[in-house]
Amino acid sequence: MLKENLKDVQSKVLEACKRANRNPQDVTLVAVSKTKPVEMLQEIYDCGIRNFGENKVQELVGKIESLPKDIKWHMIGHLQTNKVKYIVGNVELIHSVDSIHLAKEISKQSVKKNVTSHVLIEVNIAEEESKFGLKKEDVLNTITEISKMPNIKVDGLMTIAPYVVNPEENRNFFRKIKQLAVDISNQNIDNVSMNILSMGMTGDYEVAIEEGATIVRVGTGIFGERNYKK
Ligand SMILES: *Cc1c(COP(=O)(O)O)cnc(C)c1O
Numbered sequence: 001m002l003k004e005n006l007k008d009v010q011s012k013v014l015e016a017c018k019r020a021n022r023n024p025q026d027v028t029l030v031a032v033s034k035t036k037p038v039e040m041l042q043e044i045y046d047c048g049i050r051n052f053g054e055n056k057v058q059e060l061v062g063k064i065e066s067l068p069k070d071i072k073w074h075m076i077g078h079l080q081t082n083k084v085k086y087i088v089g090n091v092e093l094i095h096s097v098d099s100i101h102l103a104k105e106i107s108k109q110s111v112k113k114n115v116t117s118h119v120l121i122e123v124n125i126a127e128e129e130s131k132f133g134l135k136k137e138d139v140l141n142t143i144t145e146i147s148k149m150p151n152i153k154v155d156g157l158m159t160i161a162p163y164v165v166n167p168e169e170n171r172n173f174f175r176k177i178k179q180l181a182v183d184i185s186n187q188n189i190d191n192v193s194m195n196i197l198s199m200g201m202t203g204d205y206e207v208a209i210e211e212g213a214t215i216v217r218v219g220t221g222i223f224g225e226r227n228y229k230k
Helices: 002-019 038-046 057-066 079-088 102-115 136-146 167-185 207-211
Strands: 029-030 051-054 074-075 093-097 117-123 151-157 192-198 215-218
Touching: 002 029, 002 207, 029 167, 038 051, 051 057, 057 074, 057 079, 074 167, 079 102, 093 102, 093 151, 102 117, 102 136, 102 151, 102 167, 117 136, 136 151, 136 167, 151 167, 167 192, 192 215, 207 215
Parallel strands: 029 051, 029 215, 051 074, 074 093, 093 117, 117 151, 151 192
Antiparallel strands: none
């Protein structure tokens, strides 16, 4: 069942790449496994998936300990500064940097552990009250500040688009993120790249790929609905 879900998502990723004339190797599927038991992650791992996304530090750390070591873990949820120390050195990419304060702590912990942390800047592109992330206007200044910090490297942008029934409604938001990345890239800031655009979830990942996503974060489409009440 999970296997079929995954195959379905993978073929839709391929088709979206084809429509957009993009190389499928330029799009990474991150399996968002929050709330799901390690057995289900192992099943998806056995199908060849190596990138997993989690949004809670404690859950992430627990799963890292119980699953194979070659998994690349993505921290995609809001991150509190007091929890940064638990994940630095253990994750491939932190998608959710939304303040200079948080970046400072990531930098500090990375220096301590003698690692470089790769991060994305989270942008609240639709300016939804309920969501974390920087306003579009604040992104450049924030990145410029972070670029001066040791042992932290900005690799691109991340966004969580609004929940919509028709994914076409989010196309313009994805376009805006892509344009913002191009604008920032043109500034040629030292130590900053805009190679990664993490955008698109179960409801809208195909449109996101058409608009330039290099990482799509798919949870429900692979693992099924989440049950938070258990
Ligand atoms: C949960 C989550 C996802 C996956 O959402 P689905 O709609 O289940 O695919 C993607 N990104 C973030 C940041 C999330 O928290």
